[in-house]
Structures are given as structure tokens and as C-alpha cells.
């Protein structure tokens with residue numbers, strides 16, 4: 001299996017930075033790099049639960065969640 005390539009910095013949110021990733025087929029993804037924190041782990045849990053709920057019911061207007 002080939003390696004993905006980390007591309008440009010896309011931005012930063014409450015949980016950490018977002019980087020562009022390209023796979024071997026040159027398909028592009030956004031990867032959220034979640035900051036390791038001991039503060040408010042329950043807030044991070046809410047965010048992860050929300051992302052998984054969105055992934056369970058995909059919609060053409062909402063970004064697809066590939067993996068957590």
C-alpha cells in the first residue's frame with residue numbers, strides 16, 4: 001500500500017490544524033490533526049460523535065468523513 005502525501009496547510013479550528021492530503025491516485029482529502037489535550041475531553045468527544053453521526057448519514061452538500 002502506498003503512502004499519502006501531506007500538502008498545504010488549509011486552516012485551523014478549535015481542535016487543531018487541517019492539512020491537505022493526496023493519496024497515490026492524487027485524490028485530495030482534508031485531514032484534521034486533533035490536538036492532544038487533557039482539557040475538556042468531553043468537548044472533543046462531542047465533536048467526534050457529531051462527525052460519526054454525519055458520516056452515518058452522508059449528504060452531497062456535506063463533506064464525507066473518511067476515517068477517525
Ligand SMILES: Nc1ncnc2c1ncn2[C@@H]1O[C@H](COP(=O)(O)OP(=O)(O)OP(=O)(O)O)[C@@H](O)[C@H]1O
Pocket residue numbers: 010011012013014015016017018029030032063
Ligand atoms: N475540507 C476542507 N477543505 C478546505 N479547507 C478546509 C477543509 N476543512 C477545513 N478546512 C480549513 O480548516 C479550517 C479549520 O477547519 P475545522 O473544521 O477544524 O474548524 P472549523 O469548523 O472551521 O472551526 P471550529 O473548530 O473552531 O468550529 C477551516 O476554517 C478551513 O479554513
